Amino acid sequence: MRISVFLFLFLIVFNTGCKDDKKSDSKDVSTETSKQKAVVPPISTDSVYSFVEKQLSFGTRVPGTEGHKKMKDWLVEKCKSFGLEVEVQEFKASFLGKKDVPSYNIIASLNPDHEKRVILAAHWDTRLIAEKDPDPAKQNKPIMGADDGGSGVAALLEIMRVMSEKPIDLGVDFIFFDAEDQGEDGGNWCIGSQYWSKNPHQKGYTAEWGILLDLVGAKGATFHKEEISRYFAGKYVDKVWDLAHKMGYEKYFIKQNVGQIHDDHYYVNTIAKIPMIDIIYTTPAGMFGKYHHTHDDDIGIIDKDVLKAVTQVTTATIYKYSDGSL
Ligand SMILES: [Zn+2]
Numbered sequence: 001m002r003i004s005v006f007l008f009l010f011l012i013v014f015n016t017g018c019k020d021d022k023k024s025d026s027k028d029v030s031t032e033t034s035k036q037k038a039v040v041p042p043i044s045t046d047s048v049y050s051f052v053e054k055q056l057s058f059g060t061r062v063p064g065t066e067g068h069k070k071m072k073d074w075l076v077e078k079c080k081s082f083g084l085e086v087e088v089q090e091f092k093a094s095f096l097g098k099k100d101v102p103s104y105n106i107i108a109s110l111n112p113d114h115e116k117r118v119i120l121a122a123h124w125d126t127r128l129i130a131e132k133d134p135d136p137a138k139q140n141k142p143i144m145g146a147d148d149g150g151s152g153v154a155a156l157l158e159i160m161r162v163m164s165e166k167p168i169d170l171g172v173d174f175i176f177f178d179a180e181d182q183g184e185d186g187g188n189w190c191i192g193s194q195y196w197s198k199n200p201h202q203k204g205y206t207a208e209w210g211i212l213l214d215l216v217g218a219k220g221a222t223f224h225k226e227e228i229s230r231y232f233a234g235k236y237v238d239k240v241w242d243l244a245h246k247m248g249y250e251k252y253f254i255k256q257n258v259g260q261i262h263d264d265h266y267y268v269n270t271i272a273k274i275p276m277i278d279i280i281y282t283t284p285a286g287m288f289g290k291y292h293h294t295h296d297d298d299i300g301i302i303d304k305d306v307l308k309a310v311t312q313v314t315t316a317t318i319y320k321y322s323d324g325s326l
Contacts, residue, residue, distance in 0.1 A: 001180065001181070001183075001189055001190065001214060001261055001262055001263035001264070001280075002183065002185075002189060002261070002262050003259065003260070003261055003262070003286060003287065003288070035169075035323045035324055036323065037323050037325060038168065038169070038319040038320065038322050038323040038325075039166075039319075040315060040316045040319045040320065041162050041165070041166040041315070041319075042162075042312070043158050043159070043162055043308065043311045043312050043315055044158065045304050045305075045307070045308040047158050047161065048154050048155060048157075048158035048307050048308065048311050049154070049302065049304050049307060051153065051154035051157045051158060052146055052150045052151060052154040052217065052299065052302055052307070053299065054074070055071060055146075055149070055150045055153060055154070056144055056146060056150065056298070056299055058070040058071045058074070059144075060126050060142035060143065060144060060145065061124065061125055061126040061145065061149065062125065062126060062127070062128045062142050062182075063093055063095075063098075063101045063102070063103040063125055063178060063179050063182070064098060064101040064102065065142075068125065071124065072088075072104055072106070075106055075124060075153070075176060076088060076106060078157060079106070079108035079157075079160065079174065082108075082160050082161055082163075082164040083110075083164050084108040084109055084110050084160065084164075084174070085108070085109045085112045086106065086107070086108045086109075087106075087107045087108075087109075087201045088104050088105075088106055088107075089104065089105040089106075089107065089195070089196060089199070089201055090102060090103070090104055091103055091104075091105070091178075091179075091191075091192070091195045091199075093178070093179040093182065093191045093192070095128070095179065095182035095183070095188055095191065096128050096129065096182055096184065098128075101179075103125070103178040103179045103191065103192060104178050104192075105175065105176065105177055105178055105192045105193075105195065105196045105201075106124070106175075106176040106178075107173060107174070107175050107176075107196075107201045108160065108173070108174040108175075108176075109171065109172070109173050109174075110160070110163055110164075110168070110171065110172040110173075110174070111168070111170065111171045111172065112171065113171075114169075114170060114171030115171070116170055116171060116208065117170070117171035117172070117173060117206075117207040117208060118170060118171070118172055118173070118207055118208055118209055118210055118211075118318060118321060119172075119173050119174075119175055119207045119209070119210030119211070119268070119274065119276065120156050120159060120172060120173070120174050120175070120210065120211055120213070120314065120318070121152075121156075121174070121175040121176070121177060121193075121210060121211070121212045121213070121264060121265075121268070121276070122149075122152025122153050122155070122156050122176060122177070122212065122213045122214060123149055123152065123153075123176070123177045123178070123180030123181060123190075123192070123193075123214065123264060124149060124152075124153050124176040124177070124178060125145075125149060125177075125178050125179055125180055125181055125182070125192075126142065126143055126144065126145030126148065126149040126150075126181065127142065127143050127145060127148065127149075127181040127182065127293060128142050128182055129141070129142065129143075129293075130142070130143045130293055130294050130295050131293055132292060132293040132294050133293070133294040133295050134294065135295075138295055141295070143293065143294070143295060143297050143298075144295070144297060144298040144299070145181070145297055146217070146297055146298050146299050146300075146301055146302050147215050147216075147217050147218040147281070147289075147291070147297050147301055147302060148181060148214075148215055148292065148293070148297050149180075149181065150217070150302075151213070151215065151216045151217030151218070151302065151307060151310075152212075152213035152214050152215075152216055153176060154217070154307065154311075155213050155216055155217075155307065155310055155311040155314065156174050156176070156213065158311050159174075159311060159314060159315050159318070160174055162315060163318075168318070168319060168322050169322050169323070170318065170321065170322035171207075172318065173207060175196065177190070177192035177193045177196065177264050178191075178192040179191035179192045180192055180193065180263075180264055189262055189263075190262070190263065190264050190266065190267055192264075193264035193265075193267045193268060194267045194271065196268075196272070197267040197268055197270075197271035197272040198271055200272060206272075206273075206274060207274050208274075208275075209233060209236055209274065209275040209276065209277075210265075210268060210274055210275070210276040210277075211236075211240070211276065211277055211278075211279060211314055211317070211318075212263060212264050212265040212268070212276055212277065212278045212279070212280075213279050213280075213310065213314065214263055214264070214278060214279070214280045215280050215281040215288070215289070215292070216279060216280070216281065216306070216307065216310040216311075217301075217302045217303065217306050217307035217310070218281055218289055218291060218297075218301050218302065218303060218306060219301055219302070219303040219306070220289065220303075221252065221281040221289065221303070221306045222251075222252060222253075222254050222281065222282070222283070222284070223252055223253050223254065223279050223280065223281065223282070223310070224254050224256050224257065224258040224282050224284065224286065225237050225238075225241060225255065225256065225257045225258065226258055226259075226260065226261050226277075226278050226280060226282065226286075227257065227258065227259050227260040227261075228260050228261065228262075228263075228265060228266050228269065228278065229265060229276070229277035229278050230257065232265075232269040232270075232275050232276070233269070233275035233276060233277045236275060236277050237277050239317070239326050240253075240277065240279070240313065240314075240317050241253050241255055243313060243316060243317055243320065243326070244309075244313045247312065247313060247316060249309045249312075249313055252306060252309045252310070253309075253313065254284070256284060258282050258284070258285070258286030259286045261278060261280055261282070261286075263278050263280060264278075265277065265278045279310060279314070
């Protein structure tokens with residue numbers, strides 16, 4: 001993804017279809033069927049970290065490579081092992097001098113028949129080049145993407161694992177977008193999410209809202225309120241950041257606005273018209289960390305405490321949304 005410095009035109013008038021969930025304070029349950037409060041299960045820090053390590057064991061995961069194929073097979077099997085229904089959506093991506101490379105969005109559905117649905121998303125590909133690496137000789141080599149790709153996928157898998165053990169009264173679609181991170185200055189980012197947003201895996205598919213996780217495990221990470229997220233799904237941004245503060249994670253979730261980041265959520269918001277927020281590492285100035293698109297984006301950049309904070313906050317968000325208490 002990249003930081004957008006231009007102002008984009010919104011061609012649609014956004015309407016959140018705002019459901020006002022205000023509840024009366026009345027404790028009289030005889031007239032309403034009050035939903036039981038969901039208990040938020042704890043995530044395992046070791047488990048989510050091991051999911052990053054496992055991805056790195058396949059090497060770099062650039063579409064069209066052996067590491068990418070191995071990763072796809074593992075990811076599909078892993079989702080199935082947690083009892084989810086899995087759909088693999090194939091498309092062709094052309095990027096960085098490569099043409100029509102087979103690429104795959106992977107959609108894993110929990111409680112597929114539930115009418116009320118949310119999306120948790122991340123990109124699973126890793127970048128073909130390291131254009132920001134200080135060593136020019138290494139700039140044309142693919143990065144490991146421990147944080148850029150690996151962390152978001154790991155968090156989603158851990159949430160999936162937890163939800164497979166502690167049932168939730170909600171449909172959750174985990175979407176792993178491919179070919180997100182192969183763009184250039186002129187564009188061509190987020191190919192998989194554009195494809196899915198135009199061709200959802202089910203006809204007429206929709207969800208109430210969603211969360212995109214990208215760059216969620218690096219040392220020194222902070223998460224600010226990003227502009228596209230605020231514009232299309234501001235009420236959810238506020239709810240997530242408020243909850244993070246209640247949970248004691250205010251040192252990571254900073255209640256401060258930053259500018260636009262052109263990431264997968266842009267297309268889900270504008271094409272699929274599903275409100276989606278992006279939890280993504282930015283500096284207070286709205287920039288990426290120094291390791292971004294360099295070979296420092298390897299296992300050494302991962303901070304278990306950061307990974308835990310984002311994974312636990314996202315888990316709590318979804319459980320609380322399921323019982324109406326978010
Ligand atoms: Zn990237």
